[in-house]
Every structure is written in structure tokens, then in C-alpha cells.
Amino acid sequence: MLIVFSLFFYGWGEPIWISLMIFSAFVDYINALFIDKYKGTKWAKIGIVSTLIINLSLLATFKYDVFIVDNVNALLGTHFKAPGFGLPIGISFYTFQSISYVVDVYRGEVKAQKNYFRFLMFVSLYHQLVAGPIVRYSHIANEIDSRKETLSDFSKGITRFCFGLFKKVVIANIAAVLVAKYMDSNIADLSTGGAWFGLIMYAIQIYFDFSGYSDMAIGLGWMYGFHYHENFKYPYTATSITDFWRRWHISLGTFFKDYLYIPLGGNKKRVYLNLFIVWFLTGMWHGASWNFIFWGLYFFVFISLEKLFLQKLLDKLPRFFSHFYALLIIIPGWVIFYFTDTHKLAAYFGKLFSFGSGHLWNMELTNDLTSNLFWLIAVIICCVPFYQRVHHLFENRFRKPIYFEVASIVLSFFFLFLSVALLVGKSYNPFIYFRF
Amino acid sequence: MSTTNPSIRRLQVINTTVFVVLLVAGGLASSFLKKANVSTLEQRKLQQFPVFTDSTLWNGEYFKQIELYYADNFPMREKWISFSDAFKNNLGFQSSEIKIYDPVHGAEDNLVKDTIPDGPLPDDSATGQIKKRVFVFKKRAFEMFGGGPGLGKAYADVINSFNHLGIPNLQVYNLIIPVALDFEITQKYAKLQKPNRAAIENIYNNEDPNIKKVWAIDEIRKHSDEYIYFNTDHHWTSLGAYYAYRAFCATADLTPVSLDTVPSKTKPAFLGSLYRLTKDPDLEGNPDSVKYYLFRDSLNFYIGSTAIGYWVKSKMYGEGASGANSYSVFLQGDLPIVKMETQHKNGRKIAMVKESYGNAFAPFLINNYEKVVVVDQRYYTGNFIEMLKAEGINELLFINNIFAAHTPYHIDKIKGLKK
Numbered sequence: 001m002l003i004v005f006s007l008f009f010y011g012w013g014e015p016i017w018i019s020l021m022i023f024s025a026f027v028d029y030i031n032a033l034f035i036d037k038y039k040g041t042k043w044a045k046i047g048i049v050s051t052l053i054i055n056l057s058l059l060a061t062f063k064y065d066v067f068i069v070d071n072v073n074a075l076l077g078t079h080f081k082a083p084g085f086g087l088p089i090g091i092s093f094y095t096f097q098s099i100s101y102v103v104d105v106y107r108g109e110v111k112a113q114k115n116y117f118r119f120l121m122f123v124s125l126y127h128q129l130v131a132g133p134i135v136r137y138s139h140i141a142n143e144i145d146s147r148k149e150t151l152s153d154f155s156k157g158i159t160r161f162c163f164g165l166f167k168k169v170v171i172a173n174i175a176a177v178l179v180a181k182y183m184d185s186n187i188a189d190l191s192t193g194g195a196w197f198g199l200i201m202y203a204i205q206i207y208f209d210f211s212g213y214s215d216m217a218i219g220l221g222w223m224y225g226f227h228y229h230e231n232f233k234y235p236y237t238a239t240s241i242t243d244f245w246r247r248w249h250i251s252l253g254t255f256f257k258d259y260l261y262i263p264l265g266g267n268k269k270r271v272y273l274n275l276f277i278v279w280f281l282t283g284m285w286h287g288a289s290w291n292f293i294f295w296g297l298y299f300f301v302f303i304s305l306e307k308l309f310l311q312k313l314l315d316k317l318p319r320f321f322s323h324f325y326a327l328l329i330i331i332p333g334w335v336i337f338y339f340t341d342t343h344k345l346a347a348y349f350g351k352l353f354s355f356g357s358g359h360l361w362n363m364e365l366t367n368d369l370t371s372n373l374f375w376l377i378a379v380i381i382c383c384v385p386f387y388q389r390v391h392h393l394f395e396n397r398f399r400k401p402i403y404f405e406v407a408s409i410v411l412s413f414f415f416l417f418l419s420v421a422l423l424v425g426k427s428y429n430p431f432i433y434f435r436f
Numbered sequence: 437m438s439t440t441n442p443s444i445r446r447l448q449v450i451n452t453t454v455f456v457v458l459l460v461a462g463g464l465a466s467s468f469l470k471k472a473n474v475s476t477l478e479q480r481k482l483q484q485f486p487v488f489t490d491s492t493l494w495n496g497e498y499f500k501q502i503e504l505y506y507a508d509n510f511p512m513r514e515k516w517i518s519f520s521d522a523f524k525n526n527l528g529f530q531s532s533e534i535k536i537y538d539p540v541h542g543a544e545d546n547l548v549k550d551t552i553p554d555g556p557l558p559d560d561s562a563t564g565q566i567k568k569r570v571f572v573f574k575k576r577a578f579e580m581f582g583g584g585p586g587l588g589k590a591y592a593d594v595i596n597s598f599n600h601l602g603i604p605n606l607q608v609y610n611l612i613i614p615v616a617l618d619f620e621i622t623q624k625y626a627k628l629q630k631p632n633r634a635a636i637e638n639i640y641n642n643e644d645p646n647i648k649k650v651w652a653i654d655e656i657r658k659h660s661d662e663y664i665y666f667n668t669d670h671h672w673t674s675l676g677a678y679y680a681y682r683a684f685c686a687t688a689d690l691t692p693v694s695l696d697t698v699p700s701k702t703k704p705a706f707l708g709s710l711y712r713l714t715k716d717p718d719l720e721g722n723p724d725s726v727k728y729y730l731f732r733d734s735l736n737f738y739i740g741s742t743a744i745g746y747w748v749k750s751k752m753y754g755e756g757a758s759g760a761n762s763y764s765v766f767l768q769g770d771l772p773i774v775k776m777e778t779q780h781k782n783g784r785k786i787a788m789v790k791e792s793y794g795n796a797f798a799p800f801l802i803n804n805y806e807k808v809v810v811v812d813q814r815y816y817t818g819n820f821i822e823m824l825k826a827e828g829i830n831e832l833l834f835i836n837n838i839f840a841a842h843t844p845y846h847i848d849k850i851k852g853l854k855k
Contacts, residue, residue: 155448158455174527186584373528402443409451416458418523424510425520 006124017088020058025123027054028098029116032105036112044106051102055095062091067288092285093134094123096255101137103259110138118144125226133214133231133251140226147225157222159412164215166415169422171379172209175201178368183338187347193361195351197368202338203331204379207235210249236330236383239322240314241302244330256282271307276300286337291345295336302329465511472509482508521715570710575722576667577710578617580629583842585638591841592642594851595834599644601821606832610643611650611684612636613672613793613837616665619657632838639841650687652680666724669708671763674727677796680835685804688831693803698729701755706762726762728753728799735802740773740809742818744826747775752799766795772815775827776801776808786831787824789813789853791846793837813849820853 007018028051035047060068069080101122104110113119122137122144137144182190182198190198214231221228231251238244245253256278264274276297283296306314314322332352339345369376394404472482486501510516570577599608614632633653640649656664656679664676672680678695685692703726711719738747754768767774770792785807788794791814801808809827811820813836824832840846 151445151448151452155451158451174524186582189582369528371528375527402441402447405444405447409447413454421516421520421523424507424513424516425524426507 006121017091020062020088020091021094021124022120024055024058024095024098025120026116027051028102028123029113029119032102032112032119033114035102035106039108048102048106051099055099059091059095062088064284064288096134096252097137098123100134100255100259104136104138110141113137113144125221133217133228133249134255135228135251139229143226149223149225153222153225155409157219157224159408160219160222161216162219162412162416162419164212164217164219165419167208167212167215167382169212169419170415171382172205172212173422173426174372174375175205175208175379178372179205181368183348187344187351190351191359191362191365192351192354194365195348197365199331199334199348199352202334203236204383206334206337207232208379208382234383234385236327237323237385238326238330239319240306240311240326241299241329242306242311244326245299245303252282252285272304275304275307279303287340289340291336291340291342295333298333298336462511466506466509469509469511518715570714572714572716572718573620575718576616576620577669577714577716577719578620579615579670579710579839580617581615581632581635581838581842582630583635583838585635587842587844587847588635588638589642590844591836591847591850592639594847595639595647596642596644597851597854598832598834599647601824603821603824603829605830606824607648607830608644608646609648609650609684609688609831609833610640611652611680611833611835612639612841613680613835614653614656615670615838616672618653619660619664635838635842648687650680650684652683655679655683655686666706666708666763667722668711668719668724669706669763670710671708671793672796673724674729674766674796674799677793678800680797681800684833690804693731693800695729698731700727700729702727703758703762703765705759707760708763712760724762726765728765731799731802734779736777738775738777739768739771740775740818742772742816744819744823750774752776752802763792763795767798767810770795770812770815772812773818773823774810776805776810778802778806778808780804780806782806784831785809785827785829786833787811787827787829788833788835789850790835791837791840793840794835797835811853813846813853816853 007022031047031051035044038044038047072078073080101110101119105112113122122135122140125135178201179198182194183202187195211232218228218230229251231249233247233250235244235248238247260281261274261278264270264277266274279296279300280293281296282299283293286292286295302310314325332349335345335348335352339348391404395401473484483501483504485505486498570579572578595608595610612635614636617629618632636651636653643649656676659675659679662675663673664679665672675695682692684690704723706724706726707720708724735752737750737752739750740747750768752767753765755765757764757769764770776798780803782805784805786801786805787809788798788801789811790797791812794810794812798808798810807827807829809823809829811823834850836846
């Protein structure tokens with residue numbers, strides 16, 4: 001039932017590429033069984049190599065085709081044409097999930113799934129297919145075979161889902177309008193304050209968008225009896241870049257750590273080369289364009305610096321400095337993430353740090369700040385573990401957990417109501433000209 | 437993770453029940469409530485349930501249309517929309533003096549879609565994209581102009597290309613219409629938009645010297661305290677158009693008609709496009725009226741088609757226009773091509789290429805010309821040059837508002853007339 005629904009959900013957006021997902025899942029399913037059978041022999045290696053080749057070449061073909069061809073052409077002066085299939089939804093997520101499964105089978109950490117449909121269900125679970133988290137087979141192996149839906153989980157799942165929807169619709173979508181207004185406008189006309197404001201809005205948009213999707217996935221998972229791992233832990237409260245990546249898109253960070261960094265030798269040998277490779281590929285995973293690779297390498301630089309000496313220094317300073325340092329690196333990093341056009345990227349950086357020259361502030365910015373002030377305050381509260389603190393307070397100090405539960409549920413329905421209103425409001429599409 | 441606390445368990449039952457009931461009720465309401473075809477609030481047709489075809493299934497279009505159908509037919513949609521608007525207007529303090537609305541996407545994109553890409557236009561990201569933002573000030577709505585010189589030059593280049601059509605003695609004119617904000621803006625808000633005059637100067641300076649440029653902006657500015665632009669609509673009033681006409685007459689060596697003795701009619705209660713975009717309550721309380729002049733000159737008005745020489749007799753004013761549609765009274769709205777023939781047998785025959793601003797302007801010309809042909813650059817698909825020759829046109833006026841003159845869509849469309 002769940003699998004039919006998941007496939008239907010996927011087919012809704014990608015009617016054609018559903019075949020690709022079924023094919024890829026089938027290959028990985030067979031490979032895992034093959035590995036299981038020949039465990040410990042060199043034959044097992046064939047299984048894993050073929051899984052890696054097939055999944056990574058699927059990614060290369062569908063995600064990086066244009067990028068690879070463009071770069072080859074630029075380098076060799078050739079004129080190859082990329083097939084340009086367009087990116088099938090969720091391919092970055094499900095290929096990684098399949099790889100982690102097959103590798104875990106190879107390492108003997110999980111048993112191979114005997115039932116193809118159960119495996120296909122794992123790959124196609126509609127909760128997280130589109131925007132993560134990257135669910136490890138090993139985390140939910142038991143639940144795939146024997147799931148238990150409980151009332152408690154279902155109820156918690158509803159609340160979590162509504163919170164996630166709220167983050168996406170009421171925070172990220174509203175921030176997105178402001179992002180477009182500042183970051184897509186003519187960069188030369190921006191004030192320095194406006195450039196920072198637009199960028200901070202983007203930092204808000206991307207965090208709440210992504211973590212909102214993760215919350216919805218986790219909530220839906222609970223409703224169906226799956227327990228996915230958390231994907232975000234208040235990343236903007238990080239005290240260093242290393243810390244940030246333990247809090248941001250955790251399922252991706254741990255994937256690269258477990259399946260790339262440690263096999264490469266981890267901290268034991270060639271540490272900085274390993275880090276370089278990991279961050280190069282982490283950047284590249286985010287999109288088929290050089291700016292994403294630069295973005296990954298930007299973090300490589302700071303993580304390396306922290307390993308070398310910075311972390312020790314930060315530990316000696318008051319916490320305030322660590323927070324400030326982390327945000328000062330993370331937020332401008334989003335500029336690299338945003339602009340695929342390197343000229344605009346450079347121009348925007350120029351604006352951010354052009355104090356003194358030109359204008360620092362303008363009236364429109366004041367207007368945008370004041371007319372969104374309540375919203376901004378609410379958003380900042382959502383960036384810090386305020387909700388958890390209150391929860392803790394009710395549970396342990398007042399010993400009245402029920403009050404907190406009631407408040408959470410009421411709040412979640414209010415959030416649901418707001419989200420629906422804003423989503424319906426988006427369909428308002430007046431015509432200036434009369435064209436019936 | 438099992439909770440033994442019975443009150444928490446009761447709460448979970450309630451939570452789950454309410455959620456499931458809401459889902460089911462919403463689903464039922466969405467399936468069985470009566471569906472509307474047209475939204476009067478938005479002046480558009482609502483999405484209808486799509487027809488199933490193989491090709492739309494495989495490219496995902498079929499499902500997308502089903503989504504749009506349910507979005508457009510959501511139970512109590514208009515109530516949700518007004519709640520959503522109220523919520524978004526209260527995310528912070530609203531300045532009582534000035535309110536800024538971001539552009540509502542989709543409104544004009546629908547027109548931009550069918551642009552014919554024909555040679556690259558300059559990427560104006562370096563010099564300023566055209567971006568329409570609306571703000572409400574003293575109970576009136578204004579669009580903010582932000583066009584850059586690159587697009588202005590592209591427009592001028594296209595106008596120049598019509599200066600060499602090979603039609604002997606064809607005099608080309610250009611008239612760029614400023615927008616209302618330019619005359620209302622106080623020093624405090626001056627930075628919200630780019631000054632119109634500099635942008636018009638940029639266009640005129642890039643045009644051939646023998647193209648006659650009409651400085652309508654200077655004439656209009658002398659009357660900026662009169663009712664020359666609507667409060668709730670992006671167009672100008674016929675009085676605003678009249679002052680532009682006076683400037684045109686000065687350039688074209690004509691004597692402008694005086695409005696003192698001309699009878700007129702008025703369409704009341706006009707809430708225009710900018711009201712529909714913002715739904716601002718201040719605007720709702722300040723509706724417009726559309727005045728149009730009934731010149732006594734005998735006149736033959738025709739609606740044409742792509743076929744040269746094919747004309748159907750009709751009326752200059754679409755008197756049936758009313759309410760939100762009132763501006764369509766002028767020339768019956770945006771028809772692709774219309775023609776007016778008068779009793780002034782002075783040999784002066786003008787063709788006018790315009791967007792909707794030109795509709796309010798064209799009627800004045802019948803006081804001075806033997807023939808006036810009005811072409812809408814967006815919708816006319818016939819052979820423009822052959823038409824000019826067939827009608828014996830000897831003057832050619834390009835009249836565009838300053839937004840249109842900085843919008844690739846319009847520039848492309850004017851360029852497309854030469855094909």
C-alpha cells in the first residue's frame with residue numbers, strides 16, 4: 001500500500017523517471033543479495049563496484065551531464081552536446097541511500113533485504129524522497145520488515161509535520177520573496193545594509209526550507225511507524241564551522257564521513273587531502289556548477305584552519321566570539337551557494353564589504369525591516385532552541401508535561417491553518433489585462 | 437517511548453481525530469462543492485479540470501493542471517486569500533504614510549510567455565532590471581520605475597530601425613509616457629524609483645536626429661496637480677493623455693483642440709489594476725472615474741484585421757465597459773488594429789504604435805488628422821509595412837509608457853512588426 005502510494009507520489013512529479021528509480025533499486029537489490037551470498041570472497045567486491053558504478057553514473061548522466069560536457073568543451077575546445085535530460089526528482093537522495101545500503105551489506109552491518117518490494121519501498125518512501133534526509137537502511141531495517149504504528153507516534157507525527165509545513169510556508173516562502181527582492185535585483189544599486197539583509201533572508205530561507213522538509217519527512221515517518229534520524233540541530237547556533245556541519249544536513253555529513261572520509265583514511269593519514277576530497281564532493285553534491293564546489297572548498301579551508309589552530313584559539317575565547325565567528329563565515333558562504341554566475345558572486349561580495357563607499361542604508365530597507373519586524377523576531381526565536389527549553393522547563397521544572405503537549409498541539413493546528421491560508425493565497429493571480 | 441499518562445493519551449486521541457477529520461472534511465468539500473469558472477476578484481478564468489492525453493501525462497503537465505485545478509477551486513478560496521493577505525500585512529509595523537507592495541508574480545508573466553526571441557537583448561542585470569513594485573501613498577497607488585539605460589538603448593535602436601523603411605517622406609515620432617510616481621514623489625521618497633526624465637533623455641539621445649521626440653513629460657509636469665493619472669490603476673486619465681497630446685501638437689506643428697467646449701461622459705466607480713494587485717483598503721476607498729470626450733467631428737471608426745484593406749465599421753468608444761473594466765472604453769480596449777477617418781482632408785495620415793496607454797491618447801488625434809491608424813504592438817500580427825503603404829501613411833508615432841520602453845517583451849514585439 002505504502003509502496004503504491006509512494007510510487008504514485010513520485011510519478012505525479014516525474015512520470016517518466018519513475019522507471020529509472022525502479023531500475024536502480026532493482027540493480028542495488030540484486031547486488032546486495034549477490035554480496036550477501038559471496039560474503040568474504042572477492043566476488044563480493046564485484047557487487048559493490050557495480051553498485052557504485054551504476055549509481056554514480058546515473059548521477060553523472062542525469063545531474064552532471066551538462067556540467068561535465070561544458071567543462072570538457074572549455075578545456076579541450078571541443079563542441080560536444082550534453083544530452084540534457086533534466087534532473088529527476090530526488091535522484092541525489094535515492095542514489096546515496098542505495099549506495100549506503102549496499103556498502104552496509106558488504107560491511108556486514110545489515111542483512112540484505114530478500115524482498116524486492118520492501119527494498120523498493122525503502123528507496124521510494126515518499127516522506128523523504130524529494131528533499132531528504134538521506135535515510136540509512138540500517139537505521140530503519142527493522143521497521144521495514146516489521147513496522148509498528150502507534151497512536152503516540154501518529155500524534156507526534158502530526159505535530160511535527162505541521163511544524164515543518166509552517167517552517168516551509170510561513171518562514172521560508174516569505175523569506176524567499178525578500179531574497180528575490182534584494183539578491184536578484186541590480187547588485188550595483190544595492191546598499192551595503194540591503195546586501196546583508198538579503199543575504200540573511202537567504203540564510204533563513206534555505207535553513208527553514210530544508211529543515212522544514214526534513215521535519216515533514218520525520219513527522220510523516222512517525223505517522224507510518226518509521227523513525228528517521230534528525231537532520232538539523234539548530235545550525236545557526238554553531239560555535240565553529242566543524243560544529244556547523246554536525247548540525248546542518250546531518251545525514252549528508254555523516255554519509256560522506258562514513259562512506260568516504262573514513263575509508264580514505266580519515267584522521268589517520270593524509271588528513272588534509274581527505275578533507276579536500278570530501279569537501280570538494282560535498283560541494284558538488286549540491287549542484288552541478290562550480291560555485292557549489294567553491295562553496296564546499298570554502299568550508300574545507302575553515303575546517304582545516306580549525307583543525308590546525310583555530311579551534312584551540314576559539315576554545316579560549318568567550319562563547320560569544322565563537323558564535324560570531326561561525327555566523328560570519330557561514331552567512332557570507334551562502335553568497336557562493338546562491339550565485340552560479342561568478343561575476344555576480346564577486347559583485348555581491350564587493351557590496352557586502354563596501355563600507356564607506358556608496359550608501360550603507362536606504363529607506364526601502366527600513367520599510368522592509370519594520371514591516372516584517374514581528375515575523376523576524378519569531379524567526380530568530382525559531383533559530384535557537386527556545387522550543388526545547390520551554391519543553392524542558394515544563395517537563396522537569398513545573399512537572400506539567402501535559403500543558404506543554406496541549407500548547408504544542410494547539411500551536412500545530414494554528415500553524416497548519418496559517419500554512420493552508422498562505423498556500424491558497426499563493427494561487428491569487430490577478431490579471432492586469434483582461435484576457436478571458 | 438510508551439506513555440502511560442492517561443491524560444496525554446487522551447490528548448493524542450483528540451489530536452489524531454481532529455487531524456483526520458479535517459483531512460477528510462477538506463477532501464470532501466474540495467470534491468463536492470460547486471466550482472466556479474471565473475474569478476471576478478482576479479478578472480481571470482479559473483483552471484478547469486484537464487483533459488487526459490498521453491503526451492500531457494508523460495511530461496507531467498496533466499498532473500500539474502490537476503494541481504492548479506484544485507488550487508483554484510479550494511473550498512472558500514477567497515476567504516483564505518483575504519486572511520492570507522491580512523496576515524502578510526501584519527508581519528510588522530506598517531508605516532501609515534507609505535506602503536510598499538512587492539510585485540505579484542504571474543500578473544504580467546502571462547503576457548511575457550509568448551515573446552518571440554529574436555536576437556539577444558542586452559542583459560540589463562548590470563544596468564538595472566525592469567521591476568514593477570507598487571506602493572501606496574496618500575490613498576493612491578504607484579508603480580516604481582527601475583529600468584536601466586541598456587534596455588532604453590535597445591528600445592531606441594528598434595525605433596531607429598523604423599526610420600529607414602523605404603517609405604518616402606515618412607516622419608517618425610517617439611513619445612515616451614512617464615508614470616505617475618514621477619510627479620507625486622516627495623523628496624523623501626525620491627530614491628524609490630529612477631527619475632523618468634533621465635531615462636527618457638537616454639532613449640531620445642540614442643535615436644536618430646530626424647526622429648521627432650515629444651517631451652510630453654514636461655507638459656504633463658506643468659499640470660501635476662490635476663487628475664492626470666488614476667488612483668487605483670496603472671494607466672493615465674484622458675486628461676493626462678490630453679497634455680501629452682498638446683506636447684505632441686507642438687512637436688508635430690498642429691493646433692491642439694481645446695477641451696473647454698467638448699462634451700464628455702464619465703464611468704464611475706473604477707477600481708483598477710493596482711487595486712487588484714494590492715487589494716489595499718485605502719485604494720478601495722478612493723475609486724476612480726473614467727472620463728472620455730465626445731468630439732463633434734464626424735468620424736468613421738473601423739476595426740481591422742491581419743488582412744490589409746479589410747475594415748469593419750464600429751465605434752471609437754466601448755461604452756459597455758464598466759467597473760474594473762472601465763479603461764477599455766477607449767478604442768474598445770486593446771484591439772490589434774483600428775482606424776479612424778475624419779473630415780479633415782489635409783493629407784496628414786498617421787499610424788500610431790502603442791500599448792494600452794495609447795488608447796486614451798488616440799481619440800485626440802482625430803481633431804488634426806485625416807486618418808489615424810492605431811496598432812497594438814502586442815497583438816497585431818499582420819504585415820505592418822505593407823499596411824502603412826496601403827493606407828498611405830506619412831507619419832508614424834511610437835507611443836509607449838516608460839515601463840514598456842524598458843521591457844524586453846515590448847521591445848521584441850515592436851521589432852517583430854517589421855517581419
